[in-house]
Amino acid sequence: MVGRWLAEAAQLEAASVPAFEILAAELRAHGAPSQLIERALASADDERRHARIMTSLARAHGASPGPVRVIVREPRELESIARENAVEGLVREAYGARVAIDPAIGADEQRHAALAADVHAWVRPRLPYAARLRVDEARDLARAQLVAECAIEPDRALRAVLGLPDATRAVELARRI
Numbered sequence: 001m002v003g004r005w006l007a008e009a010a011q012l013e014a015a016s017v018p019a020f021e022i023l024a025a026e027l028r029a030h031g032a033p034s035q036l037i038e039r040a041l042a043s044a045d046d047e048r049r050h051a052r053i054m055t056s057l058a059r060a061h062g063a064s065p066g067p068v069r070v071i072v073r074e075p076r077e078l079e080s081i082a083r084e085n086a087v088e089g090l091v092r093e094a095y096g097a098r099v100a101i102d103p104a105i106g107a108d109e110q111r112h113a114a115l116a117a118d119v120h121a122w123v124r125p126r127l128p129y130a131a132r133l134r135v136d137e138a139r140d141l142a143r144a145q146l147v148a149e150c151a152i153e154p155d156r157a158l159r160a161v162l163g164l165p166d167a168t169r170a171v172e173l174a175r176r177i
């Protein structure tokens with residue numbers, strides 16, 4: 001069980017590498033400030049390191065992460081970028097920073113959440129009002145889904161070995177996002 005959890009975490013970390021690289025390319029295509037692009041690329045490097053750490057831990061527990069699939073596409077419209085940033089950055093990265101099993105990874109995830117907030121601040125004024133509402137709605141739905149996921153009590157062994165919060169604490173942390 002611990003190995004499988006770590007393997008899934010490693011796969012998510014590995015999937016974040018191309019996600020940040022794609023974000024950097026899309027930000028560049030839309031004329032974003034260079035510091036946002038540079039921070040996205042630095043975040044990809046962080047995620048490479050996280051994937052290596054989590055893969056090593058998973059293998060130590062008898063499991064291996066699955067493959068990551070990347071779809072190459074043209075840069076998306078700003079609303080699509082903003083929606084994904086709100087869900088994955090403002091909600092998921094922010095929560096991940098609070099429950100990371102490694103303090104260094106948690107600090108990196110906090111920087112990624114800060115990047116998401118800065119991307120949000122850059123992209124939001126460039127969206128029409130209706131698009132802003134849709135992005136807010138996606139963020140709020142992601143937060144509600146996260147709270148519902150957190151309400152499911154993790155296995156006692158996972159909590160003991162990995163230091164994961166119990167459901168009450170996890171829900172409390174998710175609600176603060």
